[in-house]
Amino acid sequence: MFVFSIVFFVASCSRKKDKFLSRNFHAVTAEYNILYNGQIAFTEGRNALNDAYFDNYWEVLPIERMQVFDEIVLPGQSKNEQFTRAEEKAVKAIQKHSMNIGGKEKNPQIDEAYLLLGKARYFDQRFIPALEAFNYILYKYPASDKINQAKVWREKTNIRLDNNELAIKNLKRLLKQEEIEGQDLADATSIMAQAYLNLKVVDTAITLLEVASNATKSSDERGRYRFIQGQLYNQLEIKDSANYAFDRVIELNRRIPRIYLISAYLEKIKNFDYENGNKIEAQELLTKLEENRENRPFLDKIYHQIGTFHLKNNKDSLAVVYYNKSLRANSIDKVLKAKTYEILGDMNFDETIYAEAGKYYDSTMLNQKLNSKPYRVMKRKRDNLDDVIQYEAIAKANDSILTLISLPESLRLSYFERYIEDLKVKDEAEQALAEAQAEAETNTATNNLGIKNSNAPRTGFGPPVSFQQGQAALFYFYNPTTLAYGKNEFVKVWGNRPLEDNWRWSTKISSISEVSNTSENNVEALATENVRYNPEFYLSQIPSTEKEIDSIKKDRNFAYYQLGLIYKERFKEYELSKNRFLNLLDSQPEERFILPSKYNLYKLYELLGEESEAAKLKVDIISSFPDSRYAKILTNPDAVSEKDENSPENIYAALFAKHENQEYAEVIKSTEAFINDYEGDVLVPKFALLRATAMGRLYGYDAYKEAINNVALTYANTPEGKQAQHIETNVLPQLANANFAATGNGDTSDNYKVVYQFNSNNPEKITAFKTTLDEVLEHVRYYRLTASVDVYDTETTFVVVHGIKSETVAKTFTQLFNDEDQEKIKEPFIAVSSTNYQIIQVHKYLNVFLNLNNN
Known part of the structure; x- marks a missing residue:
């Protein structure tokens, strides 16, 4: 009888019957069974997200703690199993307990199910499906008591989809049309503040966060909103308002996560006025934070701030102590560690301890995101430091050796x-x-061994042995x-x-x-x-031996000169640069270093405001080197400007244009002259690399290889030297192959060229032939052919036809012409594949190719 009653009760609770019993049965079952378990899973997933999320307090915090990943989530995949479970429960509640009768939903819990469905998808970072769920609530359940929550969540999703203007528009309409309050008001205004932050409208965001912090029921959220307010005031450089916001965070004390409290204290210290503020009071506060046992998890941040406080008070040794304490605190904040390493690196650099500075900069990059802007800036700084470390080591070591040599x-x-x-x-x-x-x-x-292996088998001699x-x-x-x-x-x-x-x-x-x-x-x-x-x-x-001593002196002098240039041009460390140039001039350097060193020293005196020293050096340069370019610059600076045709920059530009015009012999001759005349000039490596390229174009692979190797060795620490090293390592091996590819087997994978050969000493003939050939090629049908003039070597120049796809067509090239054009072009030609033409040009193998074809 009991079982019959249960069956009768369940059968009477059909989802298709709009009865009191049916409505309440499905509502209660959905709420206290399926949705209850779904909410538990959702809460666990949300807590897991919060625990895994790491706030970067070096930037303005986001309103909502959620890390958005770049990975695309495919259908059926999920980033968090708890959200998948919550979604499944929501779907199950809809499928089994929805009472859609006559186009109206009779179960009051189904809107809750759709809300849970959308929220689970939202935190699983499937924003489009989440938006569909929230829109369905707004479409099907306009009278729901959850309608305002659905609207807020829809706009949160729009913001995640970068629809900030749409979200602001919809939220403004919600606040205007509805009298919402409490947590709904806090959620709406806080998320609208995030939209304004995304649009860089900071002042409006601050106002909305004030409303949200007053309306929310969560102390955690209140502390976060007020802390963000303080950060935003700092961004606007309104420190008084920022400190007031941080004080309001501190007032919440134990009602908020301690990280907000500690960060608020530290932000106030960052805003400290080191000129007019009470330094004793600030130091006492920092000491109190350091000694508080509850603050042990945050000692990395506290130590760093104490170090910064001492650094700004010119107590460098104390600052170093606390920065090192911060690093030893095993912080998980990589930004904090990167900043600490960078500060220590800068301190060592300022003290000219370059090797140590380089190590700190290396550690800085290890804690930065690869290829981010801070990483690239630091890498450039570190790469520049490589040269300083090397040349300082050479100068120091060689000076020591020369000092020993001079002693009795x-x-x-x-x-x-x-x-x-x-x-x-x-x-x-x-x-x-x-x-x-x-x-x-x-x-x-x-x-x-004795503890872990007391039960290990004995070998018969000695104690138990564990081979593992x-x-x-x-x-x-x-x-x-x-x-x-x-x-x-x-x-x-x-x-x-x-x-x-x-x-x-x-x-x-x-x-x-x-x-x-x-x-x-x-x-x-x-x-x-x-x-x-x-x-x-x-x-x-x-x-x-004299040879050894002379070599040491030359290396030392070159190191001093390079250091002077690096400090002056790259780091703007004018005092250091001046000292290195003075050291060089005191060392009786080679003639090639004297004039450029004096001129650079003259410019440094001007930059440092040492006018009398600059005037003396100016007179010395003009009187000792009257015919030099530097003397002309000092004598008449207005006439010798960047537009001067004889400036290195303009000489290089002119030679580069000649290189593009295939005047390789002239480029080689002129670059050699410049390198000899202006040895020590910062542009010399550029001329050397241009010369190497021209050598390769005119004389082939072997000459190019030798010239590039010379640039890589001679100017190893310049950008041009590093580029030469890259060419030597990566490009030359690709050009080394000198074996001609087989042709004539019907292979159509390569293009072909028709090559006419002329003596380079008859440029008028080459120009006339090229003009005639261009006119003839315009008459060729079905093919789009072009011609160029290519220098082969000092004696031979090619006129080359490009655009032929077949060896057969290349060998019968003149048959493409009409009778009249065939009379115009009667010069002999060579048909060659593009691959083989490259080998001919790179290795200067024209004769080898002709011999192969003749055989």
């Missing part, structure tokens, strides 16, 4: 005796530390400390030896002069154990 024998001996005493102390300390660490790790490994853990822990090459110790011992005994045959031979040891451009510590690596503490060994390594 007794002072040299005493210098190396002191050096050896320091070296002994250093070696003993390193050995003691390495042995202690090795012993500690061995003991730890042994203890772990015990041996791995004790094996020499698996222990980084013992491995490092072993490497250090090897270097002490043998020095730095290349990995090659006969590496133990004494001839593999270089002299000091050969490593002078790397590191001052390399001299230690040259000494084997027998001579490591023998001063006579180090004395013997000092260069003594």
Whole structure:
């Protein structure tokens, strides 16, 4: 009887019957069963999104915590299983409990189902389907109590689809037509603020956030909205209003996530007035934040801000301490770490500690998004620093060697005796530390072996053995400390030896002069154990021949000149540049460096406002080098401007135009003259690269390879030198093939050319033939043919016809002409594929090709 009653009850609750019992059965079942589980899944998914989302407090926070990904979600795929489950529950509620009778929905829970459906799709980042769900509510359920929520969610979706103007228009209409309040008002105004932020209308966004923060029921949201207000006031540089907004965040105290509280304090410190503010009070606040145990998760941010506070108060050493504390706090904020590394790098750069600065800049790039604008800026800065590090190392090392060379024998001996005493102390300390660490790790490994393998099988001799853990822990090459110790011992005994045959031979040891451009510590690596503490060994390594000393001086002088240019042109470090040029001139440099160094020094004196020094140098240049371009510039600067035909820039432009006009011999001759006359000028590498290109066009692959290699080596640290290195590594191997491709097999994959050969000493004949050929080619039907004049070498010039698709047509080329035109063109020609023509030009293999064809 009971079972019959249940069956009768269920059967009477049909979705097609508009009865009290049916309506309430389906409404209650949908609400407290399917939709309840769907809401739980949705809440769990939303919480997971919030937990995974990381706010970037270095930028204005978004109103809503949701990371939008670029990946396209295909049908049937999902980014979060909980949202998929919530969507399935919403669909199930609609399918099983919808009561659409007479075009009207009788189940009051179905609009809730559609709202859940849209929200689940929204957070799963399928915005178009989400928009469909919200629009369906507005279309089918205009009297729903959820209608305002549906409108707000629709506009949130429109904003995600970048329809900001439409969202603002619809939200304005909602606020005007409806008397909404509470959380609905907060949601509507906050999301409208986001739309205005996307359109860069900051002041309106601030006003809307004020409304939202007052209307919301969530303290979390209130804290976020007020914090964003403070950020926006900072963006507008209205610091008083920003600090007031941050104070309102701080007032919420424990009602909001602590990250908002700490960030509000730190933002106020960033706005501190270092000229008129109470520094003691600000430092006490920072100390209080540092010492508060509840703030331990945020010490990375606090330490960074304390470091910045000390840096702006010119307490650099304290700043470095706190910046390093920030880095050691294991922060997950990559932007914070990147900024900290960059600041430390800049501090080292300002102190001219370039190698350390380079390391910090490397760490900066590791914490930046690849190929982002900050990354590209930092990479450019780091690449520029490579040259500074290299040339400073050369200058420092070579100066040290030259100083040793200038000392008398007794002072040299005493210098190396002191050096050896320091070296002994250093070696003993390193050995003691390495042995202690090795012993500690061995003991730890042994203890772990006994603990982890107490039940391991015995071999019959000794303790239990684990081949998986015990041996791995004790094996020499698996222990980084013992491995490092072993490497250090090897270097002490043998020095730095290349990995090659006969590496133990004494001839593999270089002299000091050969490593002078790397590191001052390399001299230690040259000494084997027998001579490591023998001063006579180090004395013997000092260069003594005139050739060696002269080479060291030249390298040092070139390094000083390059450093002067780099500091002046790239970094605008005029004092550093001035010092390097003065060092160069004091070192009795080669003649080619004297005049450009003096002129650059003159310009630096002007930039630094040292007028008297500039005037002296001006007189010196004019009197000592009266016929030079620099003297003409100083004598009559108005006449010698950028429009001067003799300026390097205009000379290069003219030579480049000649290169485009295939006047390769003239380009080679003129660039050689410029390189010789203006050695040391910043444009010399450009002329050298242009010369190499002209050499390749005129003399072929071998000459091009040699010239490019010379540019890559001579100007290695200039953009042109790096471009030459790229050509040498990537382009030349592609041009190296000198084997002609087989033709005549019916292959139509290649184009063909018709080549007429002329003597270069008869340009009038070449011009006349080219003019006639152009007229004849216009009469050819079915083919669009063109002609060009191509220089082959110093004696031969080609007139080439392009646009032929077949070898047969190329070989019977003149048959394309009418009788009259055939009378005009009677010169002999060569039919050649485009691939083979390239080989002819690149390798200058015309005779080889002709011999192959004749055979």
